Amino acid sequence: MKYVSMFDKIDLHLIRVLHTVLTERSVSRAALRLGMYQPAVSSSLKRLRELAGDPLLVRSGAGMVPTVAGLRMIEPAAHILRSAEMLFSDARSFDPATASHTFSLAASDYMDPQFLPQLVTQLKAHAPGCPIDIHPLSADADYRHQLAQGQVDVVIGNWPKPPDDLHLGRLFGDEVVCLxxxxxxAVKRGxxxxxxxxxxxxxxxxxHPGARGVIDDHLASLGLLRKIAARCPHFGLIPAMVAGSLLVLTTGRQYCERFVDTLPVQILPSPIVFPRMMYYQLWHERTHASVAGRWLRDQIKTVASSLRRIEHDVANAV
Structure with missing residues (x-):
């Protein structure tokens, strides 16, 4: 109880007065530096002496000097003030070049296979000291819980109806085709x-739990059901599986186009019309005002936009 009682008597302003008086070794100079009236500084010094049970600052000739106890307090007081400043300045500013903030995101690999590599390249180029943790989106993971608990900063993927309890940023849309x-x-016969x-x-x-995916959700809305002969948790391996079989992959055109020059595969239009496949980044209210979080989301948006520009330029050149 004695510790709690002592702690309740100390505030940050009192620590600032303590440090200034001890380093200036003068009540009048401390008052000028603090922008306070001298009697107010003297009153604070009196409180500090009572708390410490020590004079802290004593007269020596024409000036004043800290006592042994006062000298011991200078560096701890400075540390407290530096920590307090960092506590709020870090919340208001973020310098990627010098930051050591850990970025954590969960992402679907349904996206362009170049997306995550380019995102990591961009993040490391601009924020070399920031570690990056990339988590998969899987049926075992509850991304809403991960966002709410701070386990991830951003979730990236595609949903037919994004959840309305999270913040949302649209990245791009893509035409649904078959690989x-x-x-x-079907290549010859249609x-x-x-x-x-x-x-x-x-x-x-x-x-995630209960998810069917945008393709099967849309089919269900039409009262249709396709024949799923295989499932794979590693989306990046599916095109190679398609190339060596009669399996059909239905997904975004941008993803499929990355494989037509490297695998014996072909893109066919879907005979069932699907809405465009929309990709988003989602984040929780807890990180909405975070400067570092905003910077991360801007980088994600920039990389997504650059990939779409590349596709647009290639299409126009053909």
Missing amino acids: VSTQHP WDAEAWLAADHIAPMPT
């Missing part, structure tokens, strides 16, 4: 909705 082997019968539904499809594992 098949060049040996798939297909209709019935043939597409009956084909062997490959799909990713759910990204």
